[in-house]
Amino acid sequence: xxxxxxxxxxxxxxxxxxxxxxxxxxxxxxxxxxxxxxxxxxxxxxxxxxxxxxxxxxxxxxxxxxxxxxxxxxxxxxxxxxxxxxxxxxxxxxxxxxxxxxxxxxxxxxxxxxxxxxxxxxxxxxxxxxxxxxxxxxxxxxxxxxxxxxxxxxxxxxxxxxxxxxxxxxxxxxxxxxxxxxxxxxxxxxxxxxxxxxxxxxxxxxxxxxxxxxxxxxxxxxxxxxxxxxxxxxxxxxxxxxxxxxxxxxxxxxxxxxxxxxxxxxxxxxxxxxxxxxxxxxxxxxxxxxxxxxxxxxxxxxxxxxxxxxxxxxxxxxxxxxxxxxxxxxxxxxxxxxxxxxxxxxxxxxxxxxxxxxxxxxxxxx
Numbered sequence: 520x521x522x523x524x525x526x527x528x529x530x531x532x533x534x535x536x537x538x539x540x541x542x543x544x545x546x547x548x549x550x551x552x553x554x555x556x557x558x559x560x561x562x563x564x565x566x567x568x569x570x571x572x573x574x575x576x577x578x579x580x581x582x583x584x585x586x587x588x589x590x591x592x593x594x595x596x597x598x599x600x601x602x603x604x605x606x607x608x609x610x611x612x613x614x615x616x617x618x619x620x621x622x623x624x625x626x627x628x629x630x631x632x633x634x635x636x637x638x639x640x641x642x643x644x645x646x647x648x649x650x651x652x653x654x655x656x657x658x659x660x661x662x663x664x665x666x667x668x669x670x671x672x673x674x675x676x677x678x679x680x681x682x683x684x685x686x687x688x689x690x691x692x693x694x695x696x697x698x699x700x701x702x703x704x705x706x707x708x709x710x711x712x713x714x715x716x717x718x719x720x721x722x723x724x725x726x727x728x729x730x731x732x733x734x735x736x737x738x739x740x741x742x743x744x745x746x747x748x749x750x751x752x753x754x755x756x757x758x759x760x761x762x763x764x765x766x767x768x769x770x771x772x773x774x775x776x777x778x779x780x781x782x783x784x785x786x787x788x789x790x791x792x793x794x795x796x797x798x799x800x801x802x803x804x805x806x807x808x809x810x811x812x813x814x815x816x817x818x819x820x821x822x823x824x825x826x827x828x829x830x831x832x833x834x835x836x837x838x839x840x841x842x843x844x845x846x847x848x849x850x851x852x853x854x855x856x857x858x859x860x861x862x863x864x865x866x867x868x869x870x871x872x873x874x875x876x877x878x879x880x881x882x883x884x885x
Contacts, residue, residue, distance in 0.1 A: 682873045689870045695796075696863045703796040704856040706789050711849045714782045721775040722746040722757060725766065755836040758843050760817060764831045767824040780821060783814045797855070809845040816842040 726734045726746060735754065738744045746757040759776070766772040790797075790807050797803045816839060823829055
């Protein structure tokens with residue numbers, strides 16, 4: 520679209536330059552033609568006004584000398600008396616006035632011719648000045664167009680470099696986030712859900728098998744209820760580490776416990792191998808460390824109870840301190856899994872937009 524706008528803009532400038540060139544050429548041609556035109560004819564009657572007294576003067580022609588070479592002075596007095604009378608003072612003044620008017624009118628003709636020459640010169644100067652102005656305008660527009668073209672090209676190259684860098688960054692982030700999903704959060708999420716199902720089965724079994732009313736259900740909220748056990752006439756939340764010795768002789772219950780330990784062992788291996796994927800933009804949560812401690816203690820307790828001589832007595836609540844299963848782990852894995860999925864969608868959208876821009880850039884450049 521930028522190329523199309525520049526194309527129309529330069530076309531409009533070109534048309535304006537052509538029009539100005541035509542105007543300047545026309546003015547120059549007009550000046551040259553005006554210089555070649557003849558000066559306008561002067562009306563002799565209007566230029567020379569002869570007084571009535573001068574018009575009454577007789578027109579005389581010079582008399583040629585006679586063949587014998589005599590003049591009027593040699594003729595008798597009688598012949599001189601028959602000649603025309605001499606010019607009076609009034610007639611002489613009229614003749615002088617006529618000559619003066621003629622002499623005054625002649626400079627006016629020269630002045631008119633000079634004025635015409637000045638007009639022609641001014642038109643020629645205007646044409647030359649306009650031609651110079653047009654030349655300057657054309658050169659300045661050419662320089663400006665070249666400069667704008669270079670700036671536009673440089674801007675496009677800089678934008679392309681930024682997009683290339685953004686694409687490289689997005690590609691790395693997508694690889695990392697896909698690795699987080701595939702190697703860490705998705706496997707952990709699947710195993711926590713599996714383990715939760717087996718844990719629910721175990722607690723339900725223990726509740727149904729209780730003959731002394733040792734267990735009851737406690738509703739934490741509308742979405743969760745927990746199994747509680749009576750210890751010293753008081754109710755406490757069921758914790759597998761504390762109650763494992765009391766169910767060690769129940770084969771069904773211990774089979775479920777062994778399944779839980781198997782899944783916990785797989786989760787332990789994932790966390791130990793890929794724990795760096797849980798700390799990309801922030802510190803790794805201490806909840807993962809607590810889970811690893813729980814798995815270690817639970818395995819040791821299970822091995823201890825394999826000895827038939829081991830006492831089968833439950834531990835008091837809180838006996839194992841921070842080694843209990845961290846219930847926050849399920850929520851943490853779910854939240855981080857959802858956050859990484861949203862980040863993948865965001866970077867995927869950015870990558871698609873950048874690729875689309877590059878395609879448009881290549882088409883516009885081609």
